[in-house]
Amino acid sequence: MIKEITLKELNPAHFISDKVNEIKNIVGKNTAINALSGGVDSSVVTMLGHQALGRNLKTVFIENGLMREGESVQVKGFFKKLGISIDVVDARKEFFAALKGITNPEEKREAITQTFYKNVFGKIVRESGAKFLLQGTILTDVDETVAGIKRQHNVFEQLGIDPQTAFGYRIIEPLIQLRKEGVRKAGKALGLPPELFDRIPFPGPALSARVIGEATPERIETVRKATAVVECLLKNTVAFQYMAILHEDRVTGMRNGKRDFGQQIEVRCWDSKDARTATPTKLSFETLEHLAQEILKNVPGIVSVTYNIATKPPSTIEAV
Numbered sequence: 295m296i297k298e299i300t301l302k303e304l305n306p307a308h309f310i311s312d313k314v315n316e317i318k319n320i321v322g323k324n325t326a327i328n329a330l331s332g333g334v335d336s337s338v339v340t341m342l343g344h345q346a347l348g349r350n351l352k353t354v355f356i357e358n359g360l361m362r363e364g365e366s367v368q369v370k371g372f373f374k375k376l377g378i379s380i381d382v383v384d385a386r387k388e389f390f391a392a393l394k395g396i397t398n399p400e401e402k403r404e405a406i407t408q409t410f411y412k413n414v415f416g417k418i419v420r421e422s423g424a425k426f427l428l429q430g431t432i433l434t435d436v437d438e439t440v441a442g443i444k445r446q447h448n449v450f451e452q453l454g455i456d457p458q459t460a461f462g463y464r465i466i467e468p469l470i471q472l473r474k475e476g477v478r479k480a481g482k483a484l485g486l487p488p489e490l491f492d493r494i495p496f497p498g499p500a501l502s503a504r505v506i507g508e509a510t511p512e513r514i515e516t517v518r519k520a521t522a523v524v525e526c527l528l529k530n531t532v533a534f535q536y537m538a539i540l541h542e543d544r545v546t547g548m549r550n551g552k553r554d555f556g557q558q559i560e561v562r563c564w565d566s567k568d569a570r571t572a573t574p575t576k577l578s579f580e581t582l583e584h585l586a587q588e589i590l591k592n593v594p595g596i597v598s599v600t601y602n603i604a605t606k607p608p609s610t611i612e613a614v
């Protein structure tokens with residue numbers, strides 16, 4: 295049973311020094327590695343890890359082909375300013391090969407997990423000689439996986455999987471007692487810029503969690519373009535999270551006076567405290583119309599835009 299540290303209980307300075315010491319003690323003179331996605335959790339782990347291990351921590355950004363527009367360059371830039379250098383590893387081929395033909399949501403998540411931890415990361419870890427992987431699993435990831443709601447890509451021990459046996463390295467999870475708000479508070483105290491500690495959550499399986507059906511390079515590109523529009527237009531809302539989802543069903547539409555059997559984008563925008571429950575944000579109709587216009591204008595092949603008005607539960611925040 296993991297003991298939660300609630301937002302109220304969290305003293306960021308104590309938490310940081312506890313975790314830095316813990317990481318130092320576990321890793322000792324060995325080296326560790328961590329994957330930075332640019333999300334809040336992995337950014338905080340990167341900072342903690344570098345405070346604890348300095349040059350004995352290698353940080354990589356895995357370009358899996360499923361990230362948002364311009365992500366690797368932007369994230370690398372943020373960390374350069376903080377004095378941390380990031381290696382970008384191109385693994386687009388491996389991820390798309392693993393996702394080929396898969397439409398079932400849980401199979402998709404499993405394909406991402408295996409590709410990441412076994413193939414791509416496994417190889418990087420073996421080559422680097424690192425014995426430990428630092429990763430930003432938070433309590434909500436564990437709760438949902440254990441409850442059987444969604445297999446979060448980064449949860450193992452709680453499912454009875456020993457990473458040492460399965461992948462050949464040990465995993466250290468310094469954020470496992472926190473929820474999102476706690477992680478943000480720690481990130482702020484660690485000196486991350488607001489663009490990182492205040493960033494909306496983004497799932498490990500990245501845009502493949504936002505494509506219903508097969509995640510091909512073309513379909514990911516479609517949802518990537520729609521995501522850029524949604525994030526740009528909703529960035530000033532105080533919502534917990536917002537996103538675009540590409541549907542599998544096609545609908546009849548018209549373009550240039552001709553029938554166009556096109557695709558649909560669903561916009562979701564959530565109010566939530568900790569992602570365990572969520573309600574749709576009451577966006578104004580003007581904002582919704584603006585979203586539709588910009589998506590139709592900027593995303594080729596889309597003829598329909600909808601807004602999700604269901605709550606979590608029974609919905610979940612991501613569509614896959």
Ligand code: XMP
Pocket residue numbers: 434435438444445446447448495496497498499503535569606609610611612613
């Ligand atoms: P759901 O979709 O389960 O999401 O309501 C709850 C929160 O978790 C994020 N999420 C993930 N985060 N790995 C992660 O690190 C995952 O596999 C994953 N799936 C969902 C989601 O964006 C939301 O904030």
